[in-house]
Amino acid sequence: MRDIQMVDLKSQYQKLRPQIDSAVISVMESSAFIKGPDVGFLEEELKEYMGVSHVVSCANGTDALQLALMALALKPGDEVITTNFTFIATVEVVALLGLKLVIVDPEPGSFNISVEAIKNAITPRTRAIVPVHLFGQCADMESIMELAWKHNLFVVEDAAQATGADYIFRNGSKKKAGTIGHIGTTSFFPSKNLGCYGDGGALYTNDEAIARKLRSISNHGMKVRYHHDDIGINSRLDTIQAAILRVKLKYLDEFNEARRSAADRYDKAFATCPSLTVPERSPFSSHIFHQYTLKTDAGKRDELKKYLESKKIPSMIYYPGPLHLQEAYKSLGYSEDAFPVTSLLCKEVLSLPMHPDMEDEQLEYIISNVLSFFSK
Numbered sequence: 001m002r003d004i005q006m007v008d009l010k011s012q013y014q015k016l017r018p019q020i021d022s023a024v025i026s027v028m029e030s031s032a033f034i035k036g037p038d039v040g041f042l043e044e045e046l047k048e049y050m051g052v053s054h055v056v057s058c059a060n061g062t063d064a065l066q067l068a069l070m071a072l073a074l075k076p077g078d079e080v081i082t083t084n085f086t087f088i089a090t091v092e093v094v095a096l097l098g099l100k101l102v103i104v105d106p107e108p109g110s111f112n113i114s115v116e117a118i119k120n121a122i123t124p125r126t127r128a129i130v131p132v133h134l135f136g137q138c139a140d141m142e143s144i145m146e147l148a149w150k151h152n153l154f155v156v157e158d159a160a161q162a163t164g165a166d167y168i169f170r171n172g173s174k175k176k177a178g179t180i181g182h183i184g185t186t187s188f189f190p191s192k193n194l195g196c197y198g199d200g201g202a203l204y205t206n207d208e209a210i211a212r213k214l215r216s217i218s219n220h221g222m223k224v225r226y227h228h229d230d231i232g233i234n235s236r237l238d239t240i241q242a243a244i245l246r247v248k249l250k251y252l253d254e255f256n257e258a259r260r261s262a263a264d265r266y267d268k269a270f271a272t273c274p275s276l277t278v279p280e281r282s283p284f285s286s287h288i289f290h291q292y293t294l295k296t297d298a299g300k301r302d303e304l305k306k307y308l309e310s311k312k313i314p315s316m317i318y319y320p321g322p323l324h325l326q327e328a329y330k331s332l333g334y335s336e337d338a339f340p341v342t343s344l345l346c347k348e349v350l351s352l353p354m355h356p357d358m359e360d361e362q363l364e365y366i367i368s369n370v371l372s373f374f375s376k
């Protein structure tokens with residue numbers, strides 16, 4: 001049995017090696033390192049895959065979120081509602097742009113932002129909602145879009161963990177995560193479901209004016225070289241990364257399916273363990289298991305983690321602390337007990353190894369050790 005890792009990027013590289021190597025070498029031979037042809041090809045291929053009108057690549061998923069909020073011309077003091085249970089990048093960009101960060105609790109079952117909590121947080125100064133499709137499963141987009149229309153708000157989907165997940169509307173039609181709101185953002189960080197070999201990101205939109213703005217501000221506010229129409233930033237996807245992503249995009253559905261079948265195995269094994277809650281599967285979303293996240297009694301979680309470590313099984317806590325208690329965000333002024341769901345989740349969640357190359361033997365080993373911890 002190979003050593004167990006949270007994410008096994010080496011095994012994946014070994015499988016794709018000839019294609020990846022030749023893609024990288026051909027970029028080096030062309031020397032078109034910035035805005036080379038692979039960048040445009042990748043954007044076209046992603047457009048097709050995502051079923052969206054415009055794809056704008058950029059340097060990482062955090063920049064993608066920042067570019068989205070810049071393109072919507074939000075002004076300092078405008079309120080942006082997002083979830084307290086997410087990676088820091090989601091809230092960071094709101095704060096960086098001088099917007100007023102309004103955080104709310106997620107649903108305890110799906111881990112995704114609570115629509116009820118959004119409703120309660122909307123004020124006359126609210127301008128945007130940023131739902132995060134956490135751990136590979138979509139937030140309740142149809143309800144969020146209805147709220148947004150009613151209150152005239154923008155919706156920016158943080159789809160960094162959900163590349164390839166389908167949102168299923170009440171009428172049965174489907175759209176890819178990230179293509180439902182005004183703008184969707186994603187990350188190609190190596191461990192994401194579609195990851196490159198460094199940093200990378202992209203934005204999706206069906207609005208042509210927004211797409212033009214994003215293209216401009218991600219490249220110094222230029223539409224024509226050395227003519228600056230907007231105050232922009234330097235946030236471009238490297239050609240080498242685009243070339244790697246073009247190879248990996250072809251396998252994305254297969255990889256996501258492999259994650260799902262590993263998750264099915266976990267689910268089946270843990271469903272009857274009274275101390276564990278397996279991840280909820282929302283009726284309105286496919287799940288691509290960026291993370292496989294269990295809940296266990298708050299008192300037991302850290303012990304379980306230590307026990308697994310002693311068996312050479314890594315596990316991770318996403319996320320260990322609510323954002324409103326982080327030093328950098330104390331000035332928001334939220335009281336410590338303002339977010340009971342987030343606070344509890346931070347004590348209960350544990351993510352197990354999850355990637356497309358999990359071996360049967362590894363899964364069996366992880367499962368039997370988790371179960372033996374609880375039957376001790």
Ligand SMILES: *Cc1c(COP(=O)(O)O)cnc(C)c1O
Nearest residue numbers: 060061062087089160161187189
């Ligand atoms: C990874 C991630 C990001 C940021 O992506 P980077 O490419 O690392 O900047 C943003 N939001 C969420 C939810 C993420 O998981």
